[in-house]
Amino acid sequence: MPIAPGQPALIAVAVATLWAQPSAPGPEDRLALGVPSAIREWVARLTNDIRANGLKGRVRTQCLLGTRVDVRQVADGWAEVACPQQDTSGWVPLDQLVYPAEGDTEGVEHFVSATATAVRDEPGGDVAIPGVTLGTRLRVVGAAYRGWVPVGLPGPRQPGWVPQRDLANEPVTAAPSTALIAAGLDAVKLAQQLLEIPYLHGGVSAYGIDAPGLVWIVYRQLGIDVPRFNDALIESGEAVQFEDLHPGDLVFIEHGGDPRTPAIMAERSQTDLPEVIFSSSVYGKVVVESLKDSELAGITACRRLPVQA
Numbered sequence: 001m002p003i004a005p006g007q008p009a010l011i012a013v014a015v016a017t018l019w020a021q022p023s024a025p026g027p028e029d030r031l032a033l034g035v036p037s038a039i040r041e042w043v044a045r046l047t048n049d050i051r052a053n054g055l056k057g058r059v060r061t062q063c064l065l066g067t068r069v070d071v072r073q074v075a076d077g078w079a080e081v082a083c084p085q086q087d088t089s090g091w092v093p094l095d096q097l098v099y100p101a102e103g104d105t106e107g108v109e110h111f112v113s114a115t116a117t118a119v120r121d122e123p124g125g126d127v128a129i130p131g132v133t134l135g136t137r138l139r140v141v142g143a144a145y146r147g148w149v150p151v152g153l154p155g156p157r158q159p160g161w162v163p164q165r166d167l168a169n170e171p172v173t174a175a176p177s178t179a180l181i182a183a184g185l186d187a188v189k190l191a192q193q194l195l196e197i198p199y200l201h202g203g204v205s206a207y208g209i210d211a212p213g214l215v216w217i218v219y220r221q222l223g224i225d226v227p228r229f230n231d232a233l234i235e236s237g238e239a240v241q242f243e244d245l246h247p248g249d250l251v252f253i254e255h256g257g258d259p260r261t262p263a264i265m266a267e268r269s270q271t272d273l274p275e276v277i278f279s280s281s282v283y284g285k286v287v288v289e290s291l292k293d294s295e296l297a298g299i300t301a302c303r304r305l306p307v308q309a
Contacts, residue, residue: 001099003071003079009097010104010154011067013037014131015205016097017059018090022078024058035095036130040116043198043208051200051208052256052281059202060090061213061228064136065129066154069097086216086228098155107139107152109172111221112162115193115206119160123148128160133205134193135217137172138162172223183222184248184265190218191264191277197286199279204228211261214279214286215250218264219305226305230260237305245274245302253291254298256281 003009017032017039019025025033028050031042039062043051061083063069069081072089079097082089112134119129119138123145132138139152141159149167150159191214200208204217212230219226227233234252245251245265253276255261263278266288273290280287291299 003074003094003097003099005071005073007071008100009069009071009079009081010100011063011065011069011092011096012098012154013096014065014129014136015039015133015207016063016067016092017202018061018063018081018083018088018092020058020060020090022076022091024091033093033096035093037096039131039205040207043200043203046200048199048284051198051284053201055201060088061086061202062204063092064205065132066137066139068100071097087232088228100154101156104152104154105139107141109137109139110167110170111172112136112138112166113168113221114163114166117162117166119151119153119162120148121158121160123161125161128157129153131207132162133207135204135220138167140167140171168221183224184246186222187218187248187264188266188277190221191266191286192288194218194286195277195288197279199281199284199286201281209279209286211255211258211263211279211281214277215262215264224305230258230262233262234260234301234303237303240302240304242296242299242302246304248305250301250303250305251276251291252300252302253278253295254300259298259300 031038069083072080078091080091117132118127121128140149141152142150144164148161149164153160198208203209204213216228249265251263252260263276266275275290277288
């Protein structure tokens with residue numbers, strides 16, 4: 001069934017970029033538009049300035065494999081879609097969408113816990129979908145076989161196979177930890193897994209990620225839904241005093257001209273200065289940094305996110 005306005009659809013590539021309009025991509029962006037979407041190669045070819053500034057006004061966000069979207073309109077090989085999961089919308093190539101097929105909700109959802117993996121057509125076989133990234137939800141639809149598990153794929157396709165070690169042990173439906181400190185330490189551990197990932201405006205994958213995208217993907221991995229963008233993120237959870245911050249809490253700092261850059265509190269360093277993890281448009285990657293005394297006055301807000309979805 002063809003993709004049509006007013007109908008739901010599923011993201012059929014590992015990472016789909018939502019563009020502001022069909023004319024937003026340039027010739028240098030063609031790798032992000034194909035099937036499969038070669039996001040890692042696309043990001044690698046972009047300069048730091050383009051990743052930080054050149055995509056502003058052109059890229060809204062990204063959606064991961066299997067994300068359900070609502071089609072608003074179709075035009076010239078593109079579809080405008082709304083992504084309720086991120087409360088935003090944008091344009092994607094029609095080829096990167098599939099119509100939901102019968103059985104698309106079967107199986108038990110697990111998160112991809114590896115930084116990146118690939119879906120193969122059989123255990124150890126050819127790659128069917130490359131570049132599946134941390135935070136992607138895959139539905140396990142059968143028993144494991146020699147370290148591989150079958151997963152449902154969007155649309156009318158046969159199940160694929162991924163290494164069992166690349167999926168989280170617990171299903172997505174499992175309740176997240178109710179222990180505040182444990183959840184915070186888990187968030188820090190996940191953020192550390194993404195250190196050195198390139199900064200990418202609008203990015204939410206292990207190939208490129210922006211500052212609120214880092215928070216979104218880390219807490220999504222914990223089964224906790226948080227807003228995707230700064231305006232809502234800075235109002236999430238509850239306000240806390242800087243002196244009372246725990247690992248995993250959010251600190252909004254002035255960085256790169258943005259006074260509301262979200263960072264994840266890590267721990268106190270040996271000099272007793274607080275360390276935070278964030279995706280930096282200035283350094284061009286996810287970094288861990290000690291906040292200097294002079295920077296503490298530039299903190300906009302401190303928030304504690306709920307530890308239950």
